[in-house]
Amino acid sequence: MSLNIQDIRASFPILHQEVNGKPLVYLDNAATTQKPLSVIEALDYYYKTDNSNIHRGAHTLADRATRKYENTRELIQKFIGAKEVEEVIFTKGTTESINLVASSFGRKFVKKGDEVIISTLEHHSNIVPWQLLCEEVGAILKVIPINDKGEIIFEEFEKLLTSKTKLVSIVHVSNALGTINPVEEIIAKAHAVGAKVMLDGAQSSSHLTIDVQKLDCDFFAFSAHKIYGPTGLGVLYGKREVLESMPPYQGGGEMIKEVSFEKTTFNEIPFKFEAGTPNIGDVIAFEKALEFVNTVGKKQIVDHENELLAYATEKLSSIKGFIPYGTADNKVSVLSFLIQGMHPFDVGMMLDAGGIAVRTGHHCTQPLMNRFRIEGTVRASFSVYNTLEEVDRLYESVSKIAKLKNK
Template identity: 65%
Template structure:
């Protein structure tokens, strides 16, 4: 038995997730696509249906009972996320539709206002497309220059090369905390410290980190931090941008409409205070409310307990998969979360995914929205197994058996 299993009752945890009882192609579901999205515990499902069934109303404007109850629950989630990130103020927590939306918000507000021709933006080779394309769009519009930190064969950034890229022209450093394709944990605190020596602002893409690593934005001293709640047992369509208050106040609104205004006339509009300045229109109320229940669920298990258990699953799976002839793990950083990307000699990753699905095993295949990273390794894509707190070693054994069956069929 894995040591952390003595602390966490995995059988009980699995019972909290109704979808794990699903049968796929005659087999009980084995869900190893958690880096794409995690499954949702019953408390989150109940929170969503509870809002729609008992106090569905628009927020902030109404004075009737349902509106006040919905508003209270909505803002309680903001305070929960403030605590989760250890932000200094709830005003620094902006609700978005996900990490992609959060990064675009910074690029299209801070970037447009404060960057000009010849200014430089630094990202890494392992970025998700969501942390590449918005900066490319800004570069095309403003004449900025995009620079890329290289990585080594293990999938780790080469820090010395990062230091060489920094200059007085560096205005933004935007890096992923944890690689969705490799599982690499980047040394973001060191990255932030170095960037600040040159006066650059730093955005951290925390989409993959939020479910595995304790996040303290004040200790990191990052300027912006973005995440998606669906990666941490919460609902889809709900994300967060943390930003330092002085920076958010200096940034223009991202979208215009209701909620983000104080007063509107045909002559002039004055904008609302933080955080509402960036939250135009009716928000994703039900999912914001449900997000708090996801964070409470994680807290009830203990983030350290979850991380320890997932790390043991990673070690078990890495050892087991490495025994399969012709299988190569892509990304072997010293610091990783529970993500394994791999290729199998002579077998296309898409074929692996299809044949595993026939056995009820869900993995992700393809380039994982990291095409430049795949090009760095000279491949078109990988198969990726990513683990969450409800996964087991028995399921990993099924994955190994499934891959051996795939090899026998296609080699």
């Protein structure tokens, strides 16, 4: 069944405006996706009608807010294929989810001389927490190299694995290049040496069907704002037995059973890792984002995005001076490129003058940019509400910009 893109676009209020006198073309979806009206209205409704703290109140507002909050947790369980709802933990975002694992699992189970493996494709949020951990405990951080297409070199990954490997933390889909990593094979190899595996799913959650049980990952992290939901909200999935073996990440309310000045006992999962008043309104609104995805259909979304990527790649590749980065055989709808002889920031500013929003810079992947010996790229990233006509506008604008350099 083909999608009615105009009907979909109608539910995203922000898309219907002009920027610099031109109709907005929003192609910065890898940074954050726009929000359907249902998400915006749910957030507004919560603060107008149900605003109350959750879990601890005996009154009607607290009960309504608690039920809606936990409804979202149940929907996320189904959305990612978790075995139990208790394996779903709310955080501020993918970054905090990774830091939680590094701080809690890492400090308990990673010791001096142990090894943690990441890849060259990682976002800074999946590099820095492991650097901090390794520096603190005296562990060794190893990095999987990539080829010129932006794919990890699997044979080199296998060489890095040893009996000292305690954790492999790898991006499922590269935010800078769109590369889809072979995570099923990575997880199987890591488990064979007794290592746990964390997946950074910030990009994959919106582009791929996720089944954490089938993947058999130990941890999976993603952010609501990458999948049509609010900012400042994320999810950490963890296998029950692993989460139960980990100490709390933060201390405070909700994460305790009993507190005395002599000793504190901790709550069950997931609450053990959810100290303090959570981001209640955004969690409730996120349910509507997931419902939007489920209603449209993940397969239909992916098929449309892949069509846009293929069309954009073919069109822009015909432009003189166009240099693509990230040409993996298996990738999602991210097109990173440079125009020969031009700084990516300048290209981005000229596109913005024409109402086209793209991302420029190193995309929080400086080691990856260093691998290609560049400062950064221009990144156009597509979502379900983008159209072929918008790709045509991108092509026309990039063509004009490239001709300015070639004069």
